[in-house]
Amino acid sequence: MSDDGHRGAEPSPIERRVDAIESLLVEKGLLTTEVVDAIVETYEQDVGPLNGAKVVARAWIDDDYRARLLADGTAAIGELGFGGPEGEHLVVLENTPAVHNVVVCTLCSCYPWPVLGLPPRWYKSHAYRARMVREPRTVLAEFGTTVPDGVEVAVWDSSAEVRYLVLPERPDGTDGLSEDDLVPLVTRDHMIGVVR
Amino acid sequence: MSPVTAGVPPEIPRVNGELAFDALWESRAFGLAAAYLASRDEDWARFRRHLMDAIAEAPPDTPYYEAWVTAFERLLAGDGVLVTAP
Numbered sequence: 541m542s543d544d545g546h547r548g549a550e551p552s553p554i555e556r557r558v559d560a561i562e563s564l565l566v567e568k569g570l571l572t573t574e575v576v577d578a579i580v581e582t583y584e585q586d587v588g589p590l591n592g593a594k595v596v597a598r599a600w601i602d603d604d605y606r607a608r609l610l611a612d613g614t615a616a617i618g619e620l621g622f623g624g625p626e627g628e629h630l631v632v633l634e635n636t637p638a639v640h641n642v643v644v645c646t647l648c649s650c651y652p653w654p655v656l657g658l659p660p661r662w663y664k665s666h667a668y669r670a671r672m673v674r675e676p677r678t679v680l681a682e683f684g685t686t687v688p689d690g691v692e693v694a695v696w697d698s699s700a701e702v703r704y705l706v707l708p709e710r711p712d713g714t715d716g717l718s719e720d721d722l723v724p725l726v727t728r729d730h731m732i733g734v735v736r
Numbered sequence: 737m738s739p740v741t742a743g744v745p746p747e748i749p750r751v752n753g754e755l756a757f758d759a760l761w762e763s764r765a766f767g768l769a770a771a772y773l774a775s776r777d778e779d780w781a782r783f784r785r786h787l788m789d790a791i792a793e794a795p796p797d798t799p800y801y802e803a804w805v806t807a808f809e810r811l812l813a814g815d816g817v818l819v820t821a822p
Contacts (some may be wrong), residue, residue, distance in 0.1 A: 580767035
């Protein structure tokens, strides 16, 4: 992508389309530029995979929370104060020594915004959406993730109704760590399942 | 078939604020749709159907947010807000 919104250059056709939509909606009084700014800022800065990492760390240290999380993801995630659009029906998938879970949305880009923020570019790509279902081990290998033959790979296709979050296995050697120390160990890619 | 991770640097998203947009117009397109739906107290269901259709119709290498803009234009057209002149 060479389009970085460079100033001074002629706007591209797609930039003109977006500008036209914004002008129209503002002129009609349907929204203001400030409201749009605030929403973009919220998603870029305040909502992100850190929320999901906090959920995972809590589940690692608190067995009761973990049980509630697996029974009703939306409610348990709501206990930590996270929820909102695209988080109405969250289902948490627990990785085990026997099963590795990975999430895709084959139709578009359904993604659990309240816990992971906005999806990364590759998640929205045609290649990821098409291939993760067809050849998951090959795609995982491209992320540097090797799943041993004896471990099942379960691919979950997000739908309009359900958003999935993967609960990774707690890493070995972290028994002495506090919840706050565990949070930085959890990455977005763990919670999508492309990293084990 | 190119690897899906080509060009994607390994990231450790332990801090919020990962750059989700490649260009300013993409973040505006996202924010406009989110603000519009919020102003109507409407969820994403209707927009998502338009988005699925726009992605399905477009060539596979079409940038995601171009399909997003198309979907939003159609939604606005359906609401009578936008009169399309393609």
